[in-house]
Amino acid sequence: MSEEPIHTQHRAPTIYEVAAKAGVSIKTVSRVLNREPNVRPAVHDRVTQAVSALGYRPRTSARGLAGGRSFTLVTYLDESLTLEHWRIDRSNPYVERLQFGGMMACREAGYHLLFELLDANAQGAEAAMMSTLSALNPDGVILTPPISDNQRVMKLLTRMGTPFARLSAIKTDIPCLSVTMDEKAGAFEATEHLISLGHRRIGFIAGTPALSSSHAREAGFLAALAKYGLALEKNYLCQGDYTYEGGKAAARRLLQQANPPSAIFAANDEMALGIIHVASEHGVEVPLDLSVVGFDDFQAARYSLPSLTTIRQPVGDMAAQACKRLIAHAAARDEIELNQALPVNHALLVRDSTAPPR
């Protein structure tokens, strides 16, 4: 090591250096940094200049320790679901969109989004949560399915006084923020689209029963059939599991019947892609011989051949909204009401996998 490095900036500046440079106390710097009132414009400017001249940024850990705010939001992901996704290297568009939508919202506010895996049904779930909560002391928590429907988790968070938002969850009495699209309505529209095309024999492939979305989507499907006076053919309702392979298996069951459906609505896109592949194996042409509708609008839905008609769930926007609310709540010291259900718009995207029946 040479005695005189060319540019020994090295250590990041502290609030003391800023205060010295601006000729004020550290408290005044702190006031400016946190947009507190009671600082004369002239002083404010001097501080601002010192800050940018020094390239100063308050240390997150120091702020966290002193102020009780960590500038951090934690997202809980279902552990087994996530590990399984990872193990078989499935795409995870829900998490991907959540990650980016949330990151962008946090970024604007100087926040950071962390991800934690949680097995909410395990023995030690509470302890595991307490553990990460006390280590990270997040200003808010985002719950994803199926954790977003877990009562124990919500109660613990309530008891701890940690604000939280539930994504894609069903109704509850526990006061908190909920950001959820109307899954049933989406499924209804998807089915209605098929019916309006002239389909009468419509099959449905359900998703993972542990996820509330699957039930909501099935309910929407059935509601649409009922509204248009269509009977649900025997064996047209298949159990799936939201995976590509599960979709293929269900599609085989559906298509091998004596009187197969002319259209199938899958509770998510991945299964819908499975249907298309099975159809191809069976020499069934999509959409001429069989119409297929998915749900979620995951990215591969557009790459598929034919591209997939589907319902778009705006997970990125949902996450961004949740983050913004949680951050505003933390900034306002709990004075902003969090207990509400934020409206989320979905959309039917008609692409090439649906057409009138032959």
Added chain:
Amino acid sequence: MSEEPIHTQHRAPTIYEVAAKAGVSIKTVSRVLNREPNVRPAVHDRVTQAVSALGYRPRTSARGLAGGRSFTLVTYLDESLTLEHWRIDRSNPYVERLQFGGMMACREAGYHLLFELLDANAQGAEAAMMSTLSALNPDGVILTPPISDNQRVMKLLTRMGTPFARLSAIKTDIPCLSVTMDEKAGAFEATEHLISLGHRRIGFIAGTPALSSSHAREAGFLAALAKYGLALEKNYLCQGDYTYEGGKAAARRLLQQANPPSAIFAANDEMALGIIHVASEHGVEVPLDLSVVGFDDFQAARYSLPSLTTIRQPVGDMAAQACKRLIAHAAARDEIELNQALPVNHALLVRDSTAPPR
């Protein structure tokens, strides 16, 4: 608020409470927590028990402040690339795998992985980095392409003394950790596979020129042609941009030629999927009329029809390795050597998009 909540645990315990319960000083608790030596087994046990009885976890921010370790790793993502991905809602398998591989490695060590967007070529890039570095004080940084090839960024990190790992980057003299597969060899094998199938007229679609991987893959392609004495037909080398649409455009140019190739190697999977779709439009059957090879093995490569032959780049493993090294380095107080290139294995995955020429 009632005077007597049922269960007022609320505040997370501190090291003082653990120390009191175990009948030792806080320093001893700290020793146990940090696996430092000089603690008698009996004392160690008492502390451990107190810790788990109280459900204690040290506050990350307090440790960060006092110890200078933040237990945090920061990943820099290229800002424009990421925003563009997000804007057009492309899938981002590189980031997705990076995220999970990294997260799992960090999780084991009690670390957290944060993501930051950085425009490394912008005027204020240094300031922006300094800003996040001083705010977060990360124990290590992970650089992704194309930032991982940016000299300014590497120099700044070196000057700041922040350990960093470069992913999928080309060689450099700056001492640091590098985790990179042999892209050229991968491309060579992909091309060789086509040649061994009997193809002689092979086209190539390059990726985004700003990414070094594109050049390496092109070099591998050309090397394979050279080794087997195949001439590169005129107009068989197309510029692409690593996107699905770009792949389609390039594929059209390739297939509309008087003497089109019997096989095309695309520098990534997304473009390869574009080729398959264009072929279908043109009535060209894959793989009978045209073989297609991709690169990366992103998840949709398996959902495509036909499924895609490709080269797998194990980004998740690469990220995990980088995180582990960086964490070990931080834990060992810089005594572990970081300056090396970690070997990464790739693999040719032969699926349904390649076959002998007609």
Added chain:
DNA sequence: CTGAAAGCGCTAACAC
């Protein structure tokens, strides 16, 4: 409007 002092919960030097 501004500043001085007192911690936040932990680790780092040093004593013992």
Added chain:
DNA sequence: GTGTTAGCGCTTTCAG
């Protein structure tokens, strides 16, 4: 082996 004493860099009282 173990405890004591200082801070780390900030926010929060509470004076002026």
